[in-house]
Amino acid sequence: METGAVMRGGILSFASRSVRAATGLGMLAAACTLAGCAHRTESLYQWENYQAQVYQYLKGSSSDPQAQIAVLxxxxxxxxxxxxxxxxxxxxxxxxxxxxxxxxxxxxxxxxTEKALFPESTAFMDMLLDKAKAKTKTGAGKEASL
Known part of the structure; x- marks a missing residue:
């Protein structure tokens, strides 16, 4: 009977230590995960007011392009x-x-500049550059729009 009690006590003691170790590891993993979430990576680009200016332009709420140019x-x-x-x-x-x-x-x-910084914009920038050249050749002035 004594051997059974010692054996049960040893198993219970072992199980208790295992649970404590697993709990400790779980808490350590949670702490590492939360610490990882706290680290903020910096954006590749600095946006400033760019998004708001584009939104105003597309919405048509800004009638003064010179004011937008000044902000940008x-x-x-x-x-x-x-x-x-x-x-x-x-x-x-x-x-x-x-x-x-x-x-x-x-x-x-x-x-x-856009084309040089972002080569993926080449097709669109080339189209706009071609339109600008055509506008200059015809001497259309302010009336023609890109």
Whole structure:
């Protein structure tokens, strides 16, 4: 009878230690997971007001392209000061705004910058650059739009 009691006590003691160890490992795993969630990776791009400006443009609520240009140019200065990158489409949108007010040289410069920074935009930027060249050749001025 004594051997059975010792054996049961040993098994119970072993089971108790196993449960405690498993609980400790579970808590350690949970702590590591939560610590991993707390780490924030920085965005590849600095967005500033770009998304709001595009939304206003597409919604048609901003009737002043020069005001949008001023905001985006100011944002670009901030992005450069922080040594970050503007998001995809930033220079393309700025180029479209320049084209809207008839500053075709600046529009072409922005389209070329977009194309250089984001090669996946090449087809679209080439199309806009071709339209800008055609507009310049015909001398259409402000009336023609990209």
């Amino acid at each position: 140019e100011q944002d670009f200065q901030k992005i450069q000061a922080r040594q970050r990158k503007p998001p995809p489409g930033f220079h393309a949108h700025l180029g479209l705004l320049y084209a809207t007010i008839g500053k075709d040289d600046q529009a072409v410069q922005q389209f070329q």
